[in-house]
Amino acid sequence: MKRKYACLLTAIICYGMSFQQAYALPNIVYHPPLEAMQGRSLSINATITDPGSSLIQVRLFFRTSGTLGYRVQVMTAAGYNYKGQIPGSVVLSKGIEYYIAARNQAGEIRTSPVLNAANAPHYVVVRKAARAPVVRLLAPEEGAWLTPQEAVMVVAIDAGRSRPDLSTLKVILDGKDVTNQARISETMVSYVPSKELSEGKHKLQVKVRNLDGVAAESAPWYFTISRSGKPESRTEEWKEEPAKALRKFSGSLGTEVQYAALTREPKSTLYLSRPAGWLIRQNLNWAGKVGALDMLGAIFLTDEETPGQQPVNRVSLEIFDESFNFTAGDIYPVFSDYSISNIFVRGGSLTLTSGRPDKAYSKFQALGGMTRVPIEGRFDAAGTFEQWLWGTQWFYNFMPGTGFSLNFSTINDYANSIEEDGGSLPANNHVATSEGRVKINLAPSFSSTIYGEYGLSYYDEAQNLLTLSIGDAFRGGTRWEWGNRSSMDIQYRHTGANYVSLANDWLIGDWEGLAGNAQVYLLDDTLALLANMEMWSDNLDGQKTLTYVDAAGTSVTAGTTRTTYFSGMINYTLSNLIPNLSAGYSFNSQQDDSQPGSVIDNQTSVLNLGVGIQLLLDSDQVLTNISLSQTQYRDLAQDKLSANMDFLSLQCSLIYLRGRNWSFTGGYGLTRSIGDYTGVTLTAVATSSLVEKQTIDYHSINLLANWKAWPGKLDLGLGWENLSGQDDTELVENNLSTISLNSTYYFSSAQSLSLSLMNISYSDRISDINSYGEFVTSLHYGLNF
C-alpha cells in the first residue's frame, strides 16, 4: 500500500514538474534605459532565468526606428546576466527599437516586451550628443611672461546644452596631472601652484568630457615664468608641437582569462552557471582605411563554443565605401520575410549599390556560407552545422519606397538529416521570391505604400523528380505613414502547406491570416499609442491529430482542421516627462476546431504599468524605474490538458550617482506565479483526477556600488545579487547568490587591467544534487590604440 502511495506521489511530483516545465517560459527581467545618445553604442543588459530547461540562446533584435528589418545579435551570458550591444551606427535621432528573444531547449520563446515584440518593440529616445565643451584659458594670457607670484591659471568651460563630466577633467601642467590641486566648478577651474614654478617656459593643458562623453582637449597653452619679467628686447619663438599624424587604424584590444573553481561540486550540472576550469576570451576591434575604402573589423575568440550552440566565436571584417561593401565572418543577411531572414551565416557577402536610397537606387548582393542552425537530431555530435547557404538579391527602387526585388536562396543540408537522422530537413531547399512596393506621397508628411511578396519553394529529396515538393506563399498589405514616425500597417499572409524556407528559421508555414498594427505618436512624440492586432489560422486540412487524456482517463485522438489565433495589444507611453509613464494591455487567444470539443482553447492577457523618474540634484543624479505586470492565462478546455495561471511581477530599480566618484545601483523584483491545475489528468493508469494548486514566488535583489577610488587610476566595484524561488507545495525551493568584487587599474587612458572575483552559490533544497558553489577569478587587459 505504502509502495502504491509512493508511486502515486512520485507520479504527481513528476507530473507537476513536467507541467511546470511545459509552461515555464524563460523569464526576462529587463528595464529599458530612458534615453540613448546619438552615435553611441547602447548596452543592453538583461537578467534571464529559465526554470524549465536551460536556455539555448538569447537574441537581441534591433533597428533604427522607422526602418523595416531588424538586425540581430546573440547576447553573451555571464550567469543569468545577458549582455548585448546595439552599435552606434544604428543609434540615430529617430530612436531605436529593439526586443530580446530567449529560446529554451523546449523551443519556447519568451520576449521582452512580452507580447508581439517584433511589432511593438522597446523604444528608446535618442538624444543628440551635445557639442564638445569649449575650454578657454582666461589667465594667464597665451605667451605671457609672469613672475612666479602671478602664476594663477584660470580656465573657463562652456559645455553648451550639456554639463561637463567633472570626473573626466584633467588639468595638466608640464605633463603632470595637477587636477587634485585645482579648484573646480562646472564653468571655471583655477589652479595656483603650491610651490613657485621654476623659471622658464611652461605648458598648460586641460581635458574634459561632457556628460554625453564628448571630449574636449585644449590646445597647449604656453607661458613663461621669469623673476625679472619679460625682457623688452627679447623675442621668443614659440615652437608649435608637431601635429600628431592621423593614425591609419584605431581600435581596442581585450584579453580576458577566467578560472572557475568548484567550491561545492554538484552531482547534476543542470544549473551550473559555467563549466569549471579555464576560459579565455579575446576581443579585437578596429577601424581604419584600406586605400580609399573604410574598414571595420571585429574578432571575438573564445573556447566556449560547443556543438548545438549558435556561434560564440565571432569574426567580422567589413570593407566598404558608398557603393561597395564586402563583409566576411558572421553575417546576418536580410532579403525579405519569405526568403532570407532571421538566420546567421558564417561566410561572406558582397554588395554593390548604385545611386542613393533617397533617389533611384539599386543593389545587388551575393552571399554564401555555413548556416549556424544545428542539424535536427544531431545536437550532441561534432560538426553539427552542416548546412550551406547561397543567396542572391537584386533590389531596385525607381524612386524612394517604390521598386522591386528578386530574391533567391538555396540551402544544402550535407548532414542529410532526413535519411540519416530521421529529421525533416530536405537536402536541398530552394526558394525564389519577388517583392514589389509602390509608395504614394499624398502630402508632405503623409504617404501610403502598397506592397506584396510572392514566393516559391521547391526541393527534391531523392533528386529524381518523384519526390519533388513545391510550395508557394504570398503576403500583401498596405502601410500608411505620417508625421515623424507614426504608421499603420495591415497585411494578409498566406503560407502554403509545402512552403519551406530554411533561410528563415522562425517562419511559420501553413498559416494564413491578417495582421495589423498602428503606432501613433502625438505631442512631439511625447505621447505614444501602440496598437496591434493579429488573427491567424493554420490550415492543417485534417492532417493534424491531437492526442490527449480526458477527465475519465481515456486517451482520445482528435483531428483538427483549423486553429485560430487572435491577439491584440495597446501600449501607452508618456516620455520626456518626469515621471516617465507607460501602460500596456495585450490579449491573445487560441482555439482549435477539433471534435469532440476543443483541445486548444485558451486566453492570455497581460497588463503592464511602468513609472520612471530621473532627477538631477546638483552634482547627483537619481534614476528610478518601477514596473508592474500581471499576466493571466486561462485554459478553457477544462476537461483536457488545462490549467489556469497568473503571474504578477513587480520590478523596481534605483540608480544613484553620487558626485563624480560614486554610483549605487539597486534593484528588487518579485514574480509570483499562481497555478491552478484543476482538471488535469495524469495518465490512463491513474484514473483519479488531481486538484493541485501551486504558488511560486521568485525574488531577485541586486545591489552594486562603484567607487572611483583614485580618479582616473583605480575603480572599485562591489556587487551582490540574489535570486530565490519558493513554492507552497515543496516542489521548488532554491537560491542563487552571487557576490562580486571588481577592480580596474588604469595605467593610462589607453591601458587598463581589471581583476574580478565572483563567488556563486546555488542551493536547491528540493533536489540537492543540483546545489553547487563556484568561485570565478577573471583578469582582463584592455588596450586602446
Next chain:
Amino acid sequence: MYNKLIVLTVILLLTAFSAVPAFAKPGTAVKSKAEKGIGTLFVKNGQVELLRSGKMKWIKAQKGILLFEGDRIKTRELARAAVILDDGSIIRLNENSDLLFKVKQAKKQKRLKLLLGHLWAKIKKLDRGQELEIETPSAVAAIKGTELELKVLPDGKVQLVVWDGLVDFFNSHGKVVVRASQESTSAKDQIPGEPQKANLESRDQWFGSVVAIPSSKTLKLKIKDKDGKEQKLDIKYK
C-alpha cells in the same frame, strides 16, 4: 486580483510622485563642484575677505578661489584684488571695497553690486542678448563691452568714468548714456548727472598696480650689465 492590482498601482504612482519634491531640494545652498563658478580671485594684495552665499562668517580669501553667485568679496585698507569672470572680463577692486556677485534673474544676465569702494572693470565684448550690470547704491551701470571705473563716494553718490566703450547709467528716475572719456555722477532720488568730459590723464591709475606681489617681500632680479655679465639685484620692500 484586478482590484489589488489597481490599489498597488495607485500606491506606486503616489509614491513616485511624492518622491519628486523630496529629492528636488529647491533653493539648496550647498556649495559643490557642480555649481557654476562665475569668477576667480586671481590677484590678491593685502587682506581680502570672502563671504560665501548663505553664510554669516567672513573668511580669508585665497588666491585662485572660485566665486559663485551670492558670494561677496571685500578688500581691507591698503588691500587690492582682481577677479576674472568666466567670460574673461576683469574686475579690479581698490582698497575698502565690497562687491557682491548677485544671483542672476535671467539666463544670460550677470549682475554685480558694488556696495562700497572703488572698482575698475574691463569687460569683454558681450554676445548678443547678454547683459552685465553693475549695481551701486544709487544707480546701475549696464555695460556693453568697455572699460570703466565706478566709485561709491563717502556721501553715497556714485561716480562713473568710462575709459572706453559705452555704458547706460540709470536708476528709477532716468537714464543717461555715458561714452568713452566721459563721466557721470548719480545720487539717490535723482536722475544720473549729464555726462561730462573726464580728464583721464590726470586720474589716479591705481588699477595698473593691482598685480601679484611676491610673498617673500624680496624681488630677486637677474640683469645683464653692458659687458654681458649677469648681475643679481634684490629689491626688498614692506
